Amino acid sequence: MVDFKAIRDEFPILDQEIHGHPLVYLDSAATSQKPECVIDAEANFYRTINAGVHRGAHELAARSTVAFEEARAKVAKLVGANAAEGEEEIVVTGGATAGLNLLATAFGNASLGRGEEAAKRFALKPGDEIVVSRAEHHSVLLPFQELAYRTGATFKWIDLTEDGRVRTDNLEEVITDRTKVVAVTHVGNTTGAITNVAPIIKRAHEVGAVFILDACQSVPHLKVDFHALDVDFAAWSAHKMYGPTGVGFLYGKREMLEALPPANFGGSMVELAYMDHEAQYMAPPARFEAGTQPVAQVVAAGVAAEWMMNIGMENIEAHEKTISAELLKLGDINGIRILGPRENVDRIGTVAFDVKGVHPHDVGQFIDAQGIAIRVGHHCAQPVHRHFGLYASNRASSGVYNSVADAQALVEAAKGIRPFFGAE
Amino acid sequence: MSDFGMSGDELEQMYQEVILEASKHPHGRESFAPNAAEESSGEAAANTTVRATHEYCTPGESHQFNPTCGDEATVHVEVSDDEPHTIKRLVWDGHGCSISQASLSVMVDLVDGKTVDEAMHLEQVFHQLMESRGAGLQNESLEDELGDAVVFQGVSKYPMRIKCALLGWEGLKDSVAKALAAKN
Numbered sequence: 001m002v003d004f005k006a007i008r009d010e011f012p013i014l015d016q017e018i019h020g021h022p023l024v025y026l027d028s029a030a031t032s033q034k035p036e037c038v039i040d041a042e043a044n045f046y047r048t049i050n051a052g053v054h055r056g057a058h059e060l061a062a063r064s065t066v067a068f069e070e071a072r073a074k075v076a077k078l079v080g081a082n083a084a085e086g087e088e089e090i091v092v093t094g095g096a097t098a099g100l101n102l103l104a105t106a107f108g109n110a111s112l113g114r115g116e117e118a119a120k121r122f123a124l125k126p127g128d129e130i131v132v133s134r135a136e137h138h139s140v141l142l143p144f145q146e147l148a149y150r151t152g153a154t155f156k157w158i159d160l161t162e163d164g165r166v167r168t169d170n171l172e173e174v175i176t177d178r179t180k181v182v183a184v185t186h187v188g189n190t191t192g193a194i195t196n197v198a199p200i201i202k203r204a205h206e207v208g209a210v211f212i213l214d215a216c217q218s219v220p221h222l223k224v225d226f227h228a229l230d231v232d233f234a235a236w237s238a239h240k241m242y243g244p245t246g247v248g249f250l251y252g253k254r255e256m257l258e259a260l261p262p263a264n265f266g267g268s269m270v271e272l273a274y275m276d277h278e279a280q281y282m283a284p285p286a287r288f289e290a291g292t293q294p295v296a297q298v299v300a301a302g303v304a305a306e307w308m309m310n311i312g313m314e315n316i317e318a319h320e321k322t323i324s325a326e327l328l329k330l331g332d333i334n335g336i337r338i339l340g341p342r343e344n345v346d347r348i349g350t351v352a353f354d355v356k357g358v359h360p361h362d363v364g365q366f367i368d369a370q371g372i373a374i375r376v377g378h379h380c381a382q383p384v385h386r387h388f389g390l391y392a393s394n395r396a397s398s399g400v401y402n403s404v405a406d407a408q409a410l411v412e413a414a415k416g417i418r419p420f421f422g423a424e
Numbered sequence: 425m426s427d428f429g430m431s432g433d434e435l436e437q438m439y440q441e442v443i444l445e446a447s448k449h450p451h452g453r454e455s456f457a458p459n460a461a462e463e464s465s466g467e468a469a470a471n472t473t474v475r476a477t478h479e480y481c482t483p484g485e486s487h488q489f490n491p492t493c494g495d496e497a498t499v500h501v502e503v504s505d506d507e508p509h510t511i512k513r514l515v516w517d518g519h520g521c522s523i524s525q526a527s528l529s530v531m532v533d534l535v536d537g538k539t540v541d542e543a544m545h546l547e548q549v550f551h552q553l554m555e556s557r558g559a560g561l562q563n564e565s566l567e568d569e570l571g572d573a574v575v576f577q578g579v580s581k582y583p584m585r586i587k588c589a590l591l592g593w594e595g596l597k598d599s600v601a602k603a604l605a606a607k608n
Contacts, residue, residue: 019434359521361493361588362439369435377492391459392496420435421522422444 002315008401010035021371023112024406026327029189029217029350029397030375033241037307040245042300053295054268054286060067060142068295071302072285078305078313079215079234080225081251089226089257091285092298094165096216097139099235099250102288103212104143105263107181111151115261122180122210126152128181133158133166134387135188135195138380140214144183149355151185153180158200160387164191171203179209184209186218186234190384190395191340192324194218201230201389210256216240219346220399221320223313232256232273241308242400243301245295257284266290308400316400324349326407330396335412335418339388349398352379355414357423366420371411438578438585439522442530444565447522452503452532457487457498457517474500474515481505481512484603488595490587495520497528499595503603516595521588523579528592530572540600546570548606554580554589 008014011033016023032373044065053058053068076083076090083090093099109115110122122176124130131138132146134157148155156175159167166184174183182204187194197213204211213234220225220241233256237248252260262269262281269290272280283288308316324344328351331338335356341347355363364376375395378385385391396410416422456474476483481502488497497518504510513537516528531550535543549566550573558581560574561567567574576589 359493359495361495361521361523361585365438365582365585366435376493420439422448424448 002311002319004111004319004400004403007035007311008403010037011401012036012039014401018371018373024372025410026240026396026398026402027071027373027375028220028240028399028402028412029379029395030400031245032220032242033401034242034244034304035307038242038300038304041303042296045296045299050296052231053293059313064295065402067299068293071299071305074302074309075249075350076222076307076308079219079251080227082254086283087254088285089251091252091257091288092293093248093250094246094294094395095236095239095248096214096235096237097248099248100139100212100252101143102263103233103235103260104147105137105262108147108150108283108289109261119261122147124151124153124180127174127178128153129156129176130154130181130183131156131158131175131179131204132182133159133184133195134383135164135166135191135193135380136183136383137185137189137214137216138317138382140183140185140212141383147181154178158184160384163190163193163342164384164387165193165201165346166195168196168199171199173268175200175203175207175209177207179207181212182209183212183214185214185216186224187216187221187348187350187382188340188381189217189350190352190381190393192217192347192352192381192397193341194222194346194348196346197229204265205230215251215304217348217350220308226251232385236261236299238297238304241301241304243304244294247297247301249301250288252284254284256289260284260288262287262290264288264290267292313399319400320349320398320402322404323402323407324351327351327396327398327402329407329411330414333415335423336414339385339393340391349402350395350396351397352393353414354390354393355389355417355423358417358421360394362421363417364392366417367410367413370409372410372413374410434578438582440575440578442572442575443526446526446529447516449529450525451529452515452536453528454500454515454517456500456515456585457496459496460520461496473550476513478485478502478504478512482606484599484601484606486595486598486602488591488598489509490520490524490591492520493588495524495588495591497524497591497595499528499599501596501599501603502542503600503607505607509534509604511538511540511543511600514596518591520591522587523530523576523585523588524591527576527589530575531592531596534571534573535596541560543596543600546573547597549578550593551590553577554586556580 073083081089215236234251360376502513
């Protein structure tokens with residue numbers, strides 16, 4: 001039995017009052033708070049072993065390199081990826097957005113004929129297709145839409161069901177023999193719906209397409225195993241999984257990473273560089289990690305991954321399930337509509353809602369006055385909101401530190417919104 | 425450290441009756457502009473315009489948009505051809521939070537029928553109020569000039585909301601400039 005009250009106490013930021021009320025933080029889908037051990041890990045790195053990694057021969061450089069690679073291994077373990085030297089499947093990025101752009105840029109480079117023979121599998125030309133879903137965050141939508149514009153490929157998408165789930169009933173229509181890339185979110189960042197990815201991945205592989213998973217909203221909340229899912233690539237950020245901002249990770253099957261041409265060029269990613277002919281690049285993951293890496297943040301992200309595994313992802317998932325059950329009661333309030341699955345099944349504790357007659361900015365202000373932090377706006381997912389006939393919404397999202405009482409506080413506060421604004 | 429949030433009392437201070445009332449029953453609002461929430465809004469935007477009602481006026485139009493929350497306002501102004509240039513008609517279309525909607529309504533009440541010079545002066549005074557960080561103008565005669573618009577003083581404390589209050593006024597400034605430019 002995990003003591004979630006004790007876990008909450010590990011988050012110093014939560015121990016404060018906002019506008020005279022104890023802080024209730026329900027915006028973890030935007031960014032999670034950080035436990036003491038993660039904050040300490042980052043600070044202690046600077047206090048004790050700060051040095052550049054994979055370069056230099058002095059003792060601190062050796063220690064920081066070991067810490068960096070150990071962190072990579074911890075993160076790999078969290079998502080069921082390989083970490084043995086020469087088999088690494090985790091690339092350090094500047095965040096999920098950076099990872100997805102890295103992929104889109106690398107595919108673009110492959111389309112221009114760059115990379116080895118094996119890179120041809122990523123090459124796109126007019127007539128080829130890129131498929132995403134309407135549930136995508138702009139950080140999936142835009143890099144791959146731009147890639148389509150750059151290469152002349154056709155951009156297509158899988159639509160959503162009425163309650164905001166990615167449809168799987170027409171995959172053969174949308175994903176065809178011409179489809180080369182499929183990129184889909186694991187969990188909708190607005191709807192909280194867990195995508196039934198298995199049939200989509202199966203269909204993508206059937207037609208020989210590369211499958212990319214946006215794992216930003218799944219890795220912090222669910223037990224995720226990329227090998228079991230059989231995804232080719234996956235991107236997510238550290239800051240939503242109790243780690244620092246500014247870092248993220250890109251998973252790639254080893255053979256995929258080996259075939260992928262580089263996207264960013266510079267120091268520490270090249271074996272041999274010349275003036276008069278092309279360079280010879282390093283093996284993955286170094287090939288994709290040009291420039292000085294955010295070492296302290298990666299080390300702290302490794303601590304976050306280990307911390308989550310110590311609690312147990314199954315325990316985290318079960319705990320947050322009790323919070324989503326409570327948050328879904330928002331839908332029982334007169335004039336409030338849940339945007340996403342209303343049943344507490346195949347969803348996480350991210351619950352977006354619309355308050356009839358009250359604009360999200362006003363909702364956010366009203367809720368904030370009671371010390372409760374939720375997100376208002378379009379959550380970087382405008383097409384999802386159009387699906388619901390809206391531009392913006394309100395979103396409450398849970399983390400491991402939330403209690404059922406937090407969700408109850410929001411539901412209670414939400415009852416006062418429409419009366420206060422006199423919504424008819 | 426400054427506190428951008430508010431207590432319950434401050435909530436009441438910000439959402440004054442004038443604001444709640446004007447946002448529910450907006451003034452000067454007509455239906456003529458596209459809605460960014462709709463998928464085809466990009467094409468619709470190219471085709472919508474209000475026809476000028478006064479033959480001796482030049483119309484100007486400005487679309488204002490706040491991408492973070494989706495608040496949208498298209499301000500349509502008609503400025504007299506004879507001098508001093510006067511605002512003969514001021515209407516808007518849009519949707520958004522109570523602050524942006526109320527501010528548009530109060531603006532219409534305040535500047536419709538005024539000369540362009542007077543309207544631009546009021547725009548400056550309102551801007552100054554919104555930059556006061558809650559302190560107000562500290563000038564009674566200027567506050568009198570603003571009429572009901574002084575109720576937005578409470579909003580000026582909250583940096584995240586100042587944009588909401590200024591949305592319509594930005595549209596006014598821009599549409600008037602366009603109308604004046606079209607005369608030459």
